[in-house]
Amino acid sequence: MSPIFVGTIGIVCMFLLMILRTPVAFAMLIVGFFGLWMLNGIWAAGAVLLTESYAAVSAYSLIVIPMFVLLGNVASAAGFSRGLYEAAFAWIGRFRGGLASASVIGCAAFSAVCGSSVATAVTIGKVALPEMRRRGYADGLSTGAIAAGGTLGFLIPPSTAFVIYAILTEESIGRLFMAGILPGLLMTALFIAAVLVVVSLNPAAGPRGEAVPFGRRIAVLGQAMPLVAVIVLSIGGIYIGAFTPVEASGIGAALVILLAVARRAISLAAFRQAVFDTVKTSAMLYMIVIGANVLNPFLAVTHIPTALGEGLATLGLGPYGSLAVIILTYIVLGMFLDGLAMLVVTIPIVFPVIVQNGFDPIWFGVVVVIVIEMSMITPPVGLNVFVVKGVAEDVPLTTIFRGILPFLLAMLTGLLLIILFPDIALLIPNTMFN
Template sequence: MADLTIGILGFVALFALMILRTPVAFAMLLTGFFGIWWLDGLRRAGAVLMTETYSAVANYSLIVVPMFILLGNVASAAGFSRGLYDAAYAWVGRLRGGLASASVIGCAAFSAVSGSSIATAVTIGKVALPEMKRLGYGPGLSTGAIAAGGTLGFLIPPSTGFVIYAILTEESIGRLFMAGILPGLLMMALFMLAIWIVTLRDPAAGPRGERVAFRERFALLLKALPLIVVIVVSIGGIYLGVFTPVEASGVGAALTILLAFATRSIDLKSFATSVMETVTTSTMLYMIVIGANVLNPFLSLTGVPGGLEAGLNALGLGTYGTLAVILLSYVVLGMFLDGLAMLVITIPIYFPVIQALGFDPIWFGVIAVIVIEMGMITPPVGLNVFVVRNVAGDVALGTVFRGVFPFLIAMIVCLFLIILFPQIALLIPNSMFN
């Protein structure tokens, strides 16, 4: 049997295992191990399993993941996220749909410490959804704003998606973090524009909030200062070259813990819970990296990336036509897989094609993350939609999916702008590292 055929059968087995609800990490690990055994014998399969498992866990750059997860968990337990949301609401809540816009701003700010889409949606959703319900916001707009705003956690640094992408492609984590800043701010602005358009068409969907005096606005901004300081120090330190991303993650986590205890915003029990949640989440992410590292040698042996490149070239679609096919495949996969699963399965296959087409790998990392974000709010999976639905409690799933539609259009606009103007993603990293 041809190696390429075995590779295709391996993918069939991989998706079959995931359909059977096998965790994606173990689905990749089993497919890679038995695929290498079939092609190159048990000894080679065992050697790959041992060496790749050790190299994945021993990867110094991967320390970024548990440190930033700990930072986000402690900040959430300490209630710092509430301060961010209250400050945002004080400044934009008087506008039509202002509470939804404040939720998006809160999501963007919390994304800068959590690195997780789900954590961002849950944390801000618990604070914002009851308030929007109290003020009579339409359930579609309120849940849609949180579900879409949560996706910013996958784009705004310290994005877990960028860390995994960097490890899979051997690109710079620092460059990827910096590349996500302007696209993240652009997407936040487009989300707020989408809210304005929705409320322009239906004012009842997002009534204006109460006017807040300037003195109170600054007082609320002062309450949000602890988390703002952490964001400025950790992300600003990377930009100024004071810290590497790994060092910034450690400094940010330590600073958040110190501020949480200094302000008496957290007790030992809550801190212990945050640590255990960090260990659980980090273990899952480490297993995904291990699974990807075992699957990748199998794909190399079968020649699947080269076969895909040859097949796409045979279609004669040209550079951007081929890119469009790759992006469309992400949209389709996003209907069935979560973001990290898409990333670890597709990047080893698509990355050689992207390099052959001459695209900047940092730019493509941003593009891939945005398309994967779209999958987080599209049916039938739409992981963020299900998360927000659970937080909201009494809102129908169909209502949430309808609510995210304007934000999905905003994400498509953001995607096209970055494709047309690559410097949106590349300006900051190129100015720093060149």
């Protein structure tokens, strides 16, 4: 059998394993190991399994995963997310659709702490959804804003997706973090614009809230500032070159823990649970990295990425035509696969094609993360939709998906702008590192 045929069978088997609910990490591990066994023999497969597993878990750069996850878990357990939302609510809640916009801003701010889409949607959803429903907001707008806003956790640094992408492609984590800042702000602005469009078409969907006195607004903002300062210090420290992403993650986690203790905002039991959740999440992500590191050599041996690039070149689509095909493929896959799973499975296949077509790999990292963000709110999988459904159990899924449509259009607009104007993603990293 030819290597390409074996590789194709392996990819099909991997998707079948995922459909059968095999964890993504083990699906990649199984296919990578047995595929190498078939092509190069058991000794070569065993050597790759041992060396790549050790190389993956011993990588210094991976420390950012448990540190930033711990930062987010402690911030969530300490209730800091409520402070971020209340600050946004105090300043813009009096406007029509203001609570939905405040939810988006709260999601963006909390994303800069935790780096997880699901955690952002759950944490802000528990705070914001009851408040919006109490004030008469339409279910579609309120749930759609939370589900879409939660996806910002995948884009705004510290993003777990960027860490995994960096490891898979051997790109700089720091450059990817910096590349996510302006696109993250752009997406936040577009989501708020989507809220304004919805309430302008249907004012009853987002009624005005009462005005908050200026003194109270200042006080609430002051309560949220320590956490904002941690965010600025962590991300800003990377930008000015004061410390590396790994150092930033440790400093951020330590500061949030000290802040929670100083404010007596977290109990020993809650802190213990945050650490336990961090260990579980980190172990899952490390296993995914191990699985990807075993799968990648198998895909390289099969020459599938090379064949894919040659096939696209034969079609004569050109660089942007090839990019369009890849994006459409991601959108289709996103209807059935989890975002992180899609990232680790597809990047080893499409990344060589992207480099071959002359695209900047940092820019493509932002593009692919945005497309994966879209998959998190599209049917039938739409992970963030089901997360929000868990918070608002009595809201039908069809209502949530309808509410997401304006935000999905906003994401498409943002994606198009970043494709047309790559400097939106590349300005900060190029300014910082060049």
